[in-house]
Amino acid sequence: MKIQVAVEKSGFAFERVFTYNVPEKFEKYIDLGTRVLVPFGKKNSLRLGFVLKILATNDGECLVENLKAIDSVIDENSLLDKNAFDLAQWISSYYLCTYYEAFSAILPKYIKKEKKTEDFSGKIEISDIILSEYQDSVYKNILDWYFNSDIFCSLLYGITGSGKTSLFLKLAQKLALEKKNILILVPEISLMPQMLSNIEKYFGKDSFAYFHSGLTKKKREVQWWRIKKKLVNIVIGTRSAILTPFVPDLIIIDEEQESTYKSDKAPRFNAVEVAKFLCKKYKSKLLLSSATPSVKNFYYAKSGKIRLFEFTKRYGNAVLPEVSIVNINKNCYNNNSILSIELLNSINKSILNNKQVILLLDRRGMHTIARCLACGANVTCKNCSTTLSHHFVDNRDVFVCHYCGFTKNFSKICPNCKKSEVILFGVGTQSLEQEINKIIPGAKCIRVDADTTKMKSRYEKIFKDFRNGEYNIMLGTRMVAKGLDFDNVNLVGIICADQALFGESYKAYEKTFSLVSQAVGRSGRRDSGGKALIQTFSPNNEIIELAAEQDYNLFFEKEIEIRKILLYPPFADICTIGFVSEKEKNAWNSCQFFFEALKFTAKSEFYDIPLKILSPTPAFYLKIANKFRFKIIIKCKINKKFRGYLKKTLINYQNNNKLNEVQIFKKYKNGVNIFFDINSEVTF
Ligand SMILES: [Zn+2]
Numbered sequence: 090m091k092i093q094v095a096v097e098k099s100g101f102a103f104e105r106v107f108t109y110n111v112p113e114k115f116e117k118y119i120d121l122g123t124r125v126l127v128p129f130g131k132k133n134s135l136r137l138g139f140v141l142k143i144l145a146t147n148d149g150e151c152l153v154e155n156l157k158a159i160d161s162v163i164d165e166n167s168l169l170d171k172n173a174f175d176l177a178q179w180i181s182s183y184y185l186c187t188y189y190e191a192f193s194a195i196l197p198k199y200i201k202k203e204k205k206t207e208d209f210s211g212k213i214e215i216s217d218i219i220l221s222e223y224q225d226s227v228y229k230n231i232l233d234w235y236f237n238s239d240i241f242c243s244l245l246y247g248i249t250g251s252g253k254t255s256l257f258l259k260l261a262q263k264l265a266l267e268k269k270n271i272l273i274l275v276p277e278i279s280l281m282p283q284m285l286s287n288i289e290k291y292f293g294k295d296s297f298a299y300f301h302s303g304l305t306k307k308k309r310e311v312q313w314w315r316i317k318k319k320l321v322n323i324v325i326g327t328r329s330a331i332l333t334p335f336v337p338d339l340i341i342i343d344e345e346q347e348s349t350y351k352s353d354k355a356p357r358f359n360a361v362e363v364a365k366f367l368c369k370k371y372k373s374k375l376l377l378s379s380a381t382p383s384v385k386n387f388y389y390a391k392s393g394k395i396r397l398f399e400f401t402k403r404y405g406n407a408v409l410p411e412v413s414i415v416n417i418n419k420n421c422y423n424n425n426s427i428l429s430i431e432l433l434n435s436i437n438k439s440i441l442n443n444k445q446v447i448l449l450l451d452r453r454g455m456h457t458i459a460r461c462l463a464c465g466a467n468v469t470c471k472n473c474s475t476t477l478s479h480h481f482v483d484n485r486d487v488f489v490c491h492y493c494g495f496t497k498n499f500s501k502i503c504p505n506c507k508k509s510e511v512i513l514f515g516v517g518t519q520s521l522e523q524e525i526n527k528i529i530p531g532a533k534c535i536r537v538d539a540d541t542t543k544m545k546s547r548y549e550k551i552f553k554d555f556r557n558g559e560y561n562i563m564l565g566t567r568m569v570a571k572g573l574d575f576d577n578v579n580l581v582g583i584i585c586a587d588q589a590l591f592g593e594s595y596k597a598y599e600k601t602f603s604l605v606s607q608a609v610g611r612s613g614r615r616d617s618g619g620k621a622l623i624q625t626f627s628p629n630n631e632i633i634e635l636a637a638e639q640d641y642n643l644f645f646e647k648e649i650e651i652r653k654i655l656l657y658p659p660f661a662d663i664c665t666i667g668f669v670s671e672k673e674k675n676a677w678n679s680c681q682f683f684f685e686a687l688k689f690t691a692k693s694e695f696y697d698i699p700l701k702i703l704s705p706t707p708a709f710y711l712k713i714a715n716k717f718r719f720k721i722i723i724k725c726k727i728n729k730k731f732r733g734y735l736k737k738t739l740i741n742y743q744n745n746n747k748l749n750e751v752q753i754f755k756k757y758k759n760g761v762n763i764f765f766d767i768n769s770e771v772t773f
């Protein structure tokens with residue numbers, strides 16, 4: 090028997106597969122997707138691979154002499170059934186990644202032999218979800234869509250605090266009782282505890298499986314097997330849960346606009362796009378939900394391509410919080426502070442009334458920038474072209490790089506001019522916490538950011554304690570701004586709303602609007618009297634004003650005009666091509682060569698596809714972890730033809746003699762890694 094195998098680390102040519110002989114003793118285990126160990130390269134080092142194809146005896150590939158034999162098999166039965174195999178192939182062709190990358194995302198290494206799961210019932214014990222009359226009318230419309238509509242995708246747009254979660258849980262409950270399979274995705278691990286406790290409350294303790302990267306590999310493996318063995322009708326998780334072996338009848342994606350649904354490493358898939366693929370494949374339905382939908386999906390909803398359900402009233406007696414915008418160019422408590430007098434007074438008032446406060450500051454650490462007053466240079470990372478942040482760790486002042494993890498002791502001596510004039514500015518969550526402890530001494534304050542939640546189980550405890558009233562103030566990065574539901578919070582303070590506004594991505598306004606209006610929405614969710622204070626350096630900024638008013642419709646109208654004029658999604662798709670290498674010159678050369686190859690291929694073979702290729706530029710950060718990065722951005726229409734164009738360009742590029750001369754690809758590790766990012770969102 091001879092097989093074709095997708096082998097790990099076999100280079101960037103995404104369709105390259107290798108043919109191997111199978112010794113007779115292994116033949117009975119070989120199936121599509123079986124994992125095997127194969128000798129690879131000159132040194133015959135053993136590498137993991139997935140069986141991609143079992144060759145027919147008359148296949149031309151079989152005639153090749155001196156084929157290497159596989160070393161061993163890992164799975165006695167393939168753990169990838171036909172559905173998983175199809176999904177892997179789709180991911181590989183849609184996102185232009187290697188087969189191996191696609192397969193290993195669907196079947197991660199830690200998933201091994203079948204696990205015992207007999208102790209698990211999967212039984213659903215329903216307790217009733219009560220909807221208001223208003224919610225119930227929308228619910229009935231969604232139910233009607235689910236059973237009767239030809240449109241497979243819909244968007245539930247509801248303002249913050251309108252009870253979207255209860256509504257889609259009710260829908261899930263109804264369908265689970267009919268033995269349908271439901272997959273629910275949330276955008277962040279920090280939202281899992283709240284969602285899990287809701288599911289437990291309404292569906293029973295053992296009724297579901299859950300899957301996210303915050304679990305230990307051992308726990309993930311057990312959950313994976315629960316899903317694989319079809320023991321559950323309900324699966325809840327973050328992005329990676331979309332790749333588990335679950336065949337859903339309904340997929341619900343909460344806060345669909347979040348960029349966390351898009352993976353930033355290979356395969357660079359977007360869970361929303363994968364969900365669309367799965368729904369078409371299984372003829373199931375997709376319900377997107379959001380208080381601030383992505384401009385793209387809202388546009389599709391408006392134009393009838395996807396169904397739109399709107400929710401414009403808050404649940405029960407709650408109304409939207411009263412919002413004020415505070416100019417922090419003045420009005421601060423003192424010169425070194427970023428807290429306005431108004432916010433400080435409001436915090437004190439909330440605490441006095443036994444209410445709770447959420448403060449959002451989307452920067453962690455003590456200070457975000459260290460700059461020399463003498464020469465003006467920023468203190469930068471030795472591995473990256475980023476500025477170092479100042480943190481206080483284990484009673485020491487240190488500089489930390491948020492991109493590669495590099496750490497060094499704090500010093501006032503400038504690395505550039507050697508004068509002792511380095512000063513710190515740009516407040517982070519850690520120094521905000523210190524300041525609050527100092528000026529509001531009685532307040533109990535808890536900080537939530539990547540530093541305080543390294544142990545993923547910490548979220549659960551922090552949120553539980555906050556809910557039980559053990560803290561007056563919860564301050565943190567965007568983790569505290571989204572989706573959380575606390576009855577007793579009547580004040581939200583946004584310390585600096587400008588941060589995301591000037592980002593490089595075309596989605597900067599969308600993200601700012603979403604973050605601010607989501608944060609504002611955490612206030613006053615159960616009764617009236619909720620308040621939100623938005624501190625900003627640009628008080629007249631239109632996006633911040635619209636977010637304060639939570640006027641999504643007007644924001645959408647303005648934003649869609651800009652997108653149309655500048656040709657951004659939904660009016661064009663964006664594809665980023667990245668070039669990464671330890672050698673700056675090689676990365677830059679490849680980037681330029683590829684740019685030429687793109688133009689050549691378009692002119693000679695694909696002259697009729699709509700295309701705008703932007704000139705090569707350095708990535709947003711030129712160097713990260715000692716690797717230099719360059720990019721080409723293409724505005725295009727991503728479809729089969731466009732993918733064909735990229736593949737053809739890659740072939741033209743590889744066969745280019747000029748490139749062989751510079752020997753870029755002779756040794757993969759020292760060469761240039763190229764990746765494609767289809768529908769890219771994250772700034773590279
Ligand atoms: Zn200096």
Ligand SMILES: [Zn+2]
Pocket residue numbers: 470471472473475490491492493494495714
């Ligand atoms: Zn670094």
